[in-house]
Amino acid sequence: MNELTENLNSSHRKKEFSCGKDMLDNYLHKQANQDIKRKLSACFVLNDQETDLLKGYYTLANNSLDQKIIPAEFQKKLPNSYKSIPTTLLGRLAIDNRFQKKGVGKLLLIDALRRSYEISKSIGSFAVVVDPIDEDAERFYNKYGFIKLPDSGKMFLPMNTIKTLFE
Template identity: 40%
Template sequence: MANDAAGISRAYVLRRGAGDPTTLPIVLGFYTLSMAVADAGQVAQVLEKRLPKYPMPVALIGRLAIDHRAQGRRLGETLLMDALRRIVDASSIVGCLGIIVDAKDEDAERFYTRYDFIAVTDDGWPKRMFLPIGTARAA
């Protein structure tokens, strides 16, 4: 992926395993990670803390997708948990108040809500959602 090569984001791919049916695609799903900044006001409302007025450091799950032929196998959860683990590990060496995602539709919003992400915008799609790093650590 071009963004990966340029250092803009890192892509992580879930491949079909040796025990998976060969009717499944080789690439089952993927996600991307990058560092980002979030509006301090949006983050503060979720954290219920006063924060400086400048943008706050967060991790961004830029894309998380499962091939339609592999859906219904909880692979989205597998990828999300892997992403959260990597972000929590990174947060021990770089400032990170939490994780943001941009839910593209109601299905995506429901998915992220199940994992305690909280909507911080409500002005249409995509809808920005936030998960505090402490919540991710506890997952």
């Protein structure tokens, strides 16, 4: 399968990336490489072939959720012996200002979900979890079927739902 994104590396022009949200820009500019080296997260970028600019990026990491915060209709399918449920964290997803409103966010989300699903075949992961940075981000994830977790601000999409996209 032809990969849409690639791992962030030193050849990428990170400093020119700007999505309009300082927290996401600063992460890419200053912290992403350290997180990768420390194995805290993996960062995937979409490079524009014509301009060599980064269109966007996302990060993935292992995560877990307390079983108590998972909605009842999903909890009943989980064994009681698991107090903590393994998940995949889609930690950050950002699109450079020059490429916003062109479907890049949807492409990156699908790429992240595909990677997460493939990983879940080797390492247990019940769902992909996001922690939206603001209401715009929450609306974006809501549009793609993510379910709000009560009292946490986080949202999740069960791996069984993601599986239907790729099989």
